[in-house]
Amino acid sequence: MNKLKHKLIFVYTTLILILITTLALTSSKVFMDNFNEYVASNREKEAENIVNQVLELFKSGSEPTYEELYAIGVNALDNGLIFMVNTDYENQLICMSDIFPNESNLMLAKMESTLESVYPHLQGEYQEDKFVLEDNGTTYGYVTLGYYGPIYYTEFEAMFLKAVKHSIYATGFAFFIVSGIIVYVLARKISEPISRVSEMATEIGNGNYKANIDFKSSTVEIQNLIDSINSLAHNLEINQQAKKQMSINYTHELRTPLTCVLTTIEGMQDKVFDITDERLDSLHQEVTRITKMINDVDNLIETSSSEIALTKNDFILEELIENTISNFENSYANKNISLNFKKLFNTDSNYLADEEKIKSVVINLISNALKYTNENGEVNVTLDKQDSNYIIKVKDNGIGISKEDKDLIFENLYRADQSRVKEVEGFGVGLTITKNIVVAHNGSIDVNSKIGEGSEFIVKLPLGRVYEK
Ligand code: ADP
Numbered sequence: 001m002n003k004l005k006h007k008l009i010f011v012y013t014t015l016i017l018i019l020i021t022t023l024a025l026t027s028s029k030v031f032m033d034n035f036n037e038y039v040a041s042n043r044e045k046e047a048e049n050i051v052n053q054v055l056e057l058f059k060s061g062s063e064p065t066y067e068e069l070y071a072i073g074v075n076a077l078d079n080g081l082i083f084m085v086n087t088d089y090e091n092q093l094i095c096m097s098d099i100f101p102n103e104s105n106l107m108l109a110k111m112e113s114t115l116e117s118v119y120p121h122l123q124g125e126y127q128e129d130k131f132v133l134e135d136n137g138t139t140y141g142y143v144t145l146g147y148y149g150p151i152y153y154t155e156f157e158a159m160f161l162k163a164v165k166h167s168i169y170a171t172g173f174a175f176f177i178v179s180g181i182i183v184y185v186l187a188r189k190i191s192e193p194i195s196r197v198s199e200m201a202t203e204i205g206n207g208n209y210k211a212n213i214d215f216k217s218s219t220v221e222i223q224n225l226i227d228s229i230n231s232l233a234h235n236l237e238i239n240q241q242a243k244k245q246m247s248i249n250y251t252h253e254l255r256t257p258l259t260c261v262l263t264t265i266e267g268m269q270d271k272v273f274d275i276t277d278e279r280l281d282s283l284h285q286e287v288t289r290i291t292k293m294i295n296d297v298d299n300l301i302e303t304s305s306s307e308i309a310l311t312k313n314d315f316i317l318e319e320l321i322e323n324t325i326s327n328f329e330n331s332y333a334n335k336n337i338s339l340n341f342k343k344l345f346n347t348d349s350n351y352l353a354d355e356e357k358i359k360s361v362v363i364n365l366i367s368n369a370l371k372y373t374n375e376n377g378e379v380n381v382t383l384d385k386q387d388s389n390y391i392i393k394v395k396d397n398g399i400g401i402s403k404e405d406k407d408l409i410f411e412n413l414y415r416a417d418q419s420r421v422k423e424v425e426g427f428g429v430g431l432t433i434t435k436n437i438v439v440a441h442n443g444s445i446d447v448n449s450k451i452g453e454g455s456e457f458i459v460k461l462p463l464g465r466v467y468e469k
Helices: 004-059 066-078 101-118 155-205 220-269 277-304 317-334 355-371 430-440
Strands: 082-087 092-095 125-135 138-149 313-315 338-343 349-353 378-386 389-396 444-450 454-462 466-468
Touching: 004 066, 004 125, 004 138, 004 155, 066 082, 066 092, 066 101, 082 101, 101 138, 101 155, 155 220, 220 277, 277 430, 313 317, 317 338, 317 355, 317 378, 317 389, 349 355, 355 378, 355 389, 355 430, 355 454, 430 444, 430 454
Parallel strands: 338 378
Antiparallel strands: 082 092, 082 138, 125 138, 313 349, 349 466, 378 389, 389 454, 444 454
């Protein structure tokens, strides 16, 4: 597998290379084509000029002299052309390659090497163009111009061409280097945060939730990714801490009653304590308390999972509340607290929900109202139907809950102001379980409370499937 940075560099560099090469080749070709056109038209003009000069000599009446033609021929040789003139009756008046065989060959060889330097693979050869010397229907003879073709350049033209070609390639190369550097910087900029995020994800995978990506990216998507990974790590860290704290708390809560039971039993075994009915009762109470705590933990684990298994059946909510209340009658009477229930609507209807779990919601609320209300207090329970919800309210005039504690009491193991509740038996999981159950039924739970005045817990449960009776 390749690294993202290397992949990006490879892809972008290849693209740029293709782009630059295409650009360089196209511009060089376009330039060469235009330049060759220009050279060819120059050559045509040169040839026309030579032919016209010779024609003028013929038109003046007599055949041109050797000296006159020699002067034109030398000039032509300087321009890379071998000049020959024949009369119309094929009498050769001059042939420069016969006069200067060595110079002519040298000149052709030079032309060949100049052409080769521009087009290394082009196969050139000696070529001749024949022009008729004609005027007003009279043919005087022929001019033949020999050269190294298909195209020939003067030394200056070849140098110019090579310089232009080199500068095109040099610019392309420089452009390639510069864009290569830009690509490298860009690829690093894009890949660095991603590789940091990926390193971080590996760290998280290895259980190090304290890892944190501490830099900002200007790319929205990458910044979002960084934020998500950071918050994921943070949440996992909190979760891990919470789990740790939870097991510490559970162990602590269980150890106290267990130690008490253990020391009492050991005292009895060592005959330090007599085995009395009171001691056995107290042991029984402690063990019952431990069992209840373990059941609470069980319930909490069961209701904390994201998918609580609900076993739904039809029941009448009003009856469920009335039954629960009657079970509490004794306990309420012992504290001389009055417990009242009122249904605020007339129809009777079935409610489809997990009856057992809804029952524990009602038990928790009524039991808390009892625990946190002083003697001679009052607890009022109401059941109402609003919109498409059941509303259960449990209102007491007990010790109340402070503003700061209100949001926290639904948290696992949280108990408000320890000094006020420490006398009251409790474990701090009842409301967490209650909330989990209510939420699993798509409902909500809220509390209104004032210290010293009392609390009102309001449970909202969607009606679900209801059969009017
Ligand atoms: P527990 O009652 O076992 O401590 P809960 O989860 O049922 O645990 O309640 C959490 C905390 O909320 C309690 O410790 C108490 O401080 C507060 N609380 C619950 N119900 C009431 C109430 N009716 N009046 C005052 N405080 C309450």
